[in-house]
Amino acid sequence: MKFITVDSYEKLSRKAASVIAAQVVQKNDCVLGLATGSSPVGTYKQLIEWYKKGDLDFSAVTSVNLDEYVGLDGENDQSYRYFMNVNLFDHINIDKAKTFVPDGKADDPKLEGEIYDARIKELGGIDLQLLGIGLDGHIGFNEPDSVFTKETHVVDLHESTIKANARFFENEADVPRKAITMGMLSIMQAKKVLLIANGANKKEILEKAFFGPIDPRVPASILQLHPDLTVIYSEN
Numbered sequence: 001m002k003f004i005t006v007d008s009y010e011k012l013s014r015k016a017a018s019v020i021a022a023q024v025v026q027k028n029d030c031v032l033g034l035a036t037g038s039s040p041v042g043t044y045k046q047l048i049e050w051y052k053k054g055d056l057d058f059s060a061v062t063s064v065n066l067d068e069y070v071g072l073d074g075e076n077d078q079s080y081r082y083f084m085n086v087n088l089f090d091h092i093n094i095d096k097a098k099t100f101v102p103d104g105k106a107d108d109p110k111l112e113g114e115i116y117d118a119r120i121k122e123l124g125g126i127d128l129q130l131l132g133i134g135l136d137g138h139i140g141f142n143e144p145d146s147v148f149t150k151e152t153h154v155v156d157l158h159e160s161t162i163k164a165n166a167r168f169f170e171n172e173a174d175v176p177r178k179a180i181t182m183g184m185l186s187i188m189q190a191k192k193v194l195l196i197a198n199g200a201n202k203k204e205i206l207e208k209a210f211f212g213p214i215d216p217r218v219p220a221s222i223l224q225l226h227p228d229l230t231v232i233y234s235e236n
């Protein structure tokens, strides 16, 4: 594991964007696993800037996102599909038909999970998976539990996650209580994993996740077993 500490969100974003850019340059038809939340916004801005300068070409890239709220469709401005369009896809030359986000409106979420995993497999797996980390150690929406779940599945969001994500909604009551998330298998099978975190409030969970025991009650701790993991952290 490479644990890199930087002293600003700007530096974190630039470093993370460099790792993603290197992946796209090395393999123009790579599969990027992408994440939402506030942490990757600066990374996406930097990628957009390099694309606009002519330094990056996303035309052959495929993306698979980690998660989506159950009950929200892609038009809903709180959905993760919408987030991805606004923060990245609308500004680069990626083919939207090759950008995948779990369907939060699927009639049969279990089947949707199976379809999602089959698609990732069919694509040959993920070349580079970008992750944030929740205050309770969740990655994607894999919440603390007594076991690690392999497959893409529906989860009940924990109270602390609902509270943390309420900042994006008008009222806490509007935050969906369920989400569909990629499981640990697709994440762990990604060839490279890049986890980014910023803010002093993430320090404690990072210590637990990367320097403590591997424990499903701290979901990100499983990443200690990944052969190519980079963590970039900025306290500011």
Ligand code: GLP
Binding pocket: 035, 036, 037, 038, 039, 040, 066, 067, 131, 132, 133, 134, 135, 138, 139, 140, 141, 161, 165
């Ligand atoms: C959400 C997402 C996670 C993300 C986490 C942390 O719960 N489902 O994938 O990592 O938030 O978000 P932030 O980067 O805003 O702290």
